Amino acid sequence: MKKIGFLSFGHWANNPAYKTRTAGDTLLQSIDLAVAAEEIGLDGAYFRVHHFAQQLASPFPLLSAIGAKTSKIEIGTGVIDMRYENPLYMVEDAGAADLISEGRLQLGISRGSPEQVIDGWNYFGYQPAEGENDADMGRKKALDFLEGLKGEGFAEPNPYPMFPNPPGLLRVEPHSEGLRERIWWGAASNATAIWAAENGMHLQSSTLKFDENGKPFHVQQAEQIRLYKEAWKKAGHDREARVSVSRSIFAIVNEQDRYYFGGQGKGADSFGYIEQDKRAIFGKSYAAEPDKLIEELAQDEAIQEADTVLLTIPNTLGVDYNIHLLSSILEHVAPALNWR
Template identity: 50%
Template sequence: MQRFGTLSFGHYGPLGGGRELTARDSLHQAIDLAQGMDDLGVNGVYFRVHHFARQQSSPMTLLAAIAARTERIEMGTGVIDMRYENPLYLAEEAASVDLLSDGRLALGVSRGSPETVIRGYEAFGYTGSQDPRGADIAREHFATFLEAIEGAGLAERDSTSPFGAGARGMQRIEPHSPGLRSRIWWGAGNRDSAEWAGRIGVNLMSSTLLTEDRGIPFDELQAQQIDAFRAAWKDAGHPGEPRTSVSRSIFPITTAQDAMYFGRADSEGVGYIDGMRSTFGKTYAAEPDALVEQLLDDAAIRSADTLMLTIPSQLGVEYNLHIVESFAAHVAPALGWQSTRA
């Protein structure tokens, strides 16, 4: 494990007892948490993107704010639902944030997770899908997005325009950030999707659940997915080594409060998502020494270079920083990690 960071769902709403976490609270706390993690030397802070839900939905303004308040930490998404995106507008926004952050943006994109509404992307104007889950729209939008951030010409220049100085040919979108293409991840929920990501040459963000069940534990199934991705990358002739990430709910128990919240958390299972039989990842919660042993035995964590901790953002900045600091101090070094402040 070379890097670790947090993956936040950004939930807000009633907390019980008359308390409520507002959308404003959630955004400000996300910035404060990112700043605290940057001070700790953690590698990344990533956000789930969900529409029609009380979660983060349009992440670019949040990521820009984090860029302005931090110095080293990578920031990104896991994942942006490409069914909802205008790919050229997303490319402009992503390039702008990447330039503002001096190349610290890492965007995870995909078809997206199950929704709270029926075909919500159609309400955004993206209709005509032939797939019940809109996967064809997501792939089409993603292909255009990649062309845009690669700097391809996408619109013909108007040589008669007073702003074009008589130029001819095709114009790329602006601004353009040259290194952004190497920091795009595809969120894959099965082996076929992972192999496709390897063939087209983007990084792999392996999902917190896999839409397949092969009768083996989740970590082994995920490790096989990562192996298939790397083999497809190599067979396609792409240079260098791609990045791979997995996410887990991991809670070092170092205080009575930790034990109260997570002392009974230890689960893995099989169920149905979007009508498909799916395998869900395990939640780890134990004292640090036991946690190290368990995580070293997780085949996917051993295989991936980046680990994302799914954090309970509703519990506030102070407690989430406690989780991250406990992991950084007592667990992560035994998995091979070194702080960015080292």
């Protein structure tokens, strides 16, 4: 049994073929999509965060709006780039969004992905400390964020405050109990997956990772997940670890599906470089009639290791068509694979 969610990058552009031509279109349709996804029985609504691009960026207004209009579906990110974040301000925003959703946030965070601009975090007022790089900065901010989510007091109260203070050191408010245990780390390497486990974060593994041994993508990803689970067990956490993998999976059940995705099912893993010097492997897309799709997905080792599958969606095609795509997976594919 697996949880099944969608992952939207939230693209928009002034393109006549797009249903999302403006940022407003994308934000409002993202809310409608999450509501409709909950109605068909999907388990999660997740959103990518990219700065300096015509894509979704600041996640908490969107997550709060979705939380107010839904009641069951998990609401998350995949992922927030911590290099751009003020950890304590993020604790406040995340706490508020989680309280609005009544404890349904599943926040994926990470050190970040290749940038639209050079050192974009500098424009947000941040730079690595002396002797550190941007990845170090992102991981340090992640740990500060986790510490703030504990809800423990740390700030010296003003002896002459505007409002009466409770006794002792103060924490940032609002505090949402339990959110600390629903933070995920987006890991591109085996080492950072192990680091995430050691620090009590769930694991998000996407459709790319660093190429660490030349094996097929799903095999490398499965190895990463097993290392993560071993590290979680060794760390002695008193709760269950969760693991999600992202996949582009399209069931072709009509001619419109065939028009959009009929040529994508014959693909294979690909290799490339991110940030110039880091060789990465990119997982293939799956697109075929349901019977063929079931056969191919049954061989995906990483999906077998995960408890959650996030289906990447073409959000520019609009809410109705994306709900059709998601419904097709739920109806024609998931039961045969024992995901449901």
